[in-house]
Amino acid sequence: MGAIITLTTDFGLEDAFVGMMKGVILGINPGVTIVDLCHLIPPQDIAGAAFLIHTSHRYFPPGTIHVVIVDPGVGGQRRAVALQTPLAAFVAPDNGLLSYVVREMSQRQAPYNLVHLNRPSYWLPHVSATFHGRDIFAPVAAYLSTGVPLNEMGEPIQELVMLPQSGPLRQGEVWLGRVTHVDYFGNLITDFTPEEIQELRPGATLQLSIGSQAIQGLQQTYSEGQPGCPMALIGSLGYLEIAIPNGNAAQSLGAGVGTPVRLEFK
């Protein structure tokens, strides 16, 4: 079966945790292609993983199965769930990891199915209390990739646990947002999208404020900025991004996830 399964976890790369999941998957579907999306999600950073799967899943072919495991509640009461959309399927603990994807489906009025994964016949025979990634989520994803319908592996549900809505707030002619992600290069990804920018005053000069730093205008590319000077552009993840060419914006501006950003036009 030529399916694709992606893996996103906070398991790090120093152990064989991810490798064991791959062994389980290949034991069920030897023909599947497994892609590592990221295993260096900061430990227990549910919001970070939710943002990552939101911004990256659209680059995979239709039918791709995404396994997302950041699971501080493993072994406790939290449910194992799956989400099927027209584009992809997602398998994850029910703790907010799929918040962005579900909201996107709702906004687009796209149909989607939610399932509580509660049929142990699709799990490993022995389920540990601390590693459901290997014992529950990996086999479920593998069976899904072989064509087992999601509804056979669990019961329909209506809602998932959701992270608090985090989009920017409009106050008159000002948008108040925040940094939602810092990438490897130290670029600050905010929650402003081109839509919000358009909504205000296209044509006027955009002005951003982050801490005591003001940034004027929107560039197209890093190379249009001045080395060492903060600049703004629409980044490759589809959000307004604050960068310092040849530098690290997060370090230089002392900013990180949650830092407030103010957007207006003057």
Next chain:
Amino acid sequence: MGAIITLTTDFGLEDAFVGMMKGVILGINPGVTIVDLCHLIPPQDIAGAAFLIHTSHRYFPPGTIHVVIVDPGVGGQRRAVALQTPLAAFVAPDNGLLSYVVREMSQRQAPYNLVHLNRPSYWLPHVSATFHGRDIFAPVAAYLSTGVPLNEMGEPIQELVMLPQSGPLRQGEVWLGRVTHVDYFGNLITDFTPEEIQELRPGATLQLSIGSQAIQGLQQTYSEGQPGCPMALIGSLGYLEIAIPNGNAAQSLGAGVGTPVRLEFK
């Protein structure tokens, strides 16, 4: 050929050492699936790699070929060897890396074959003196995955170099063990298994001592512990594990590989 080859090394991720091994393998068997188990084994930590392959290989389908390379003696007198068990094959330098797997086979009275890999016709034409992972072990694993019998690639041998036996020692009603692995989350994996715990006094309260810290009782899941307080449970690798919920037990307890752990019932 739909075989699986896993790779475990101390080569790190900053060079193309692992990538070159994959190129060699795919040149011999284009259809093989290659899985990275771990490349961040601490440099020259033979015991760590031996423990990792022991605890993870059982999650792969029968017939999987595991290449394990931690090789401080590369280019010297140490042999290149292979081990075939009913479940899997292993290719490695003969320096103790396969100790756990061999002991497990012996304990289960399972049959296994050992081979000294000394037939250069199954190696790369030019063998460097410092990178047998690429020049010997990768091609041997690849030929094995195409169906070449192990016996064609070397001569039968009777024994491998073994690490000192490391299991816990019983002294009357007390077991003396140690930490054998610290995982990415700082959990301390000990050499106690459920079998040893059962052997003492099931029903009484288990008491662990590590340094000046005492831990009472065995939990099922991390979520049953108190945040910040050391707890014990049987971890996903099948060994008794000391953890601190939402914390790092290794750092908080100042413990690491080799730290003594005492187990008794009261």
Next chain:
Amino acid sequence: MGAIITLTTDFGLEDAFVGMMKGVILGINPGVTIVDLCHLIPPQDIAGAAFLIHTSHRYFPPGTIHVVIVDPGVGGQRRAVALQTPLAAFVAPDNGLLSYVVREMSQRQAPYNLVHLNRPSYWLPHVSATFHGRDIFAPVAAYLSTGVPLNEMGEPIQELVMLPQSGPLRQGEVWLGRVTHVDYFGNLITDFTPEEIQELRPGATLQLSIGSQAIQGLQQTYSEGQPGCPMALIGSLGYLEIAIPNGNAAQSLGAGVGTPVRLEFK
């Protein structure tokens, strides 16, 4: 299609940048095998990536496609290019990344083709200004792997941007070279090859000088050296290498990329 695509980038492992490239590739050619060569190239280190692809590509089967992305000029004037040799194809920004490979082809008088990738019909429909790895290079490599000829994806060109020639210089009976790469173990890879060593006085004793340290003779393997003492050998990448058995030569000698090394015979 059973083709192989390798990926070499400075994107790190903390984001899904590499994963998104794989999604794009698999969407175009589901049957391709993708191999990560390295994603921890130091940010914007073009010379380091150029050396890595030079020393590793020969271990892949003929026809392999190598994508190399270190791209400080993304979105600016630099071209996207491809290079086809008898052994492999390379897709990269035109900033020096392919210097070693092109020089090797020239020295061997091997034929090769250069193409300016300027046909957007082989790119993603929406091309971001900051992530051409995903939007241009990944789809071009994928189409190439499906059999689309390079000439359909761009126009022939005659030359690429080249890094300054970096080989060692001969001054009478002395070669002056430098460290070109420091590997994960701290070994110092120089730009001296066996050819240059042969050219001087085979039979006499080789003497290397790096900083105030002198090293006499050439060993075959690490295990012939003294623990803690600097030694020289021809390393697995084909270059003269300075190592400290069981140690880290870069740290102990205070050396790094660019450190001068002097080679003579006495």
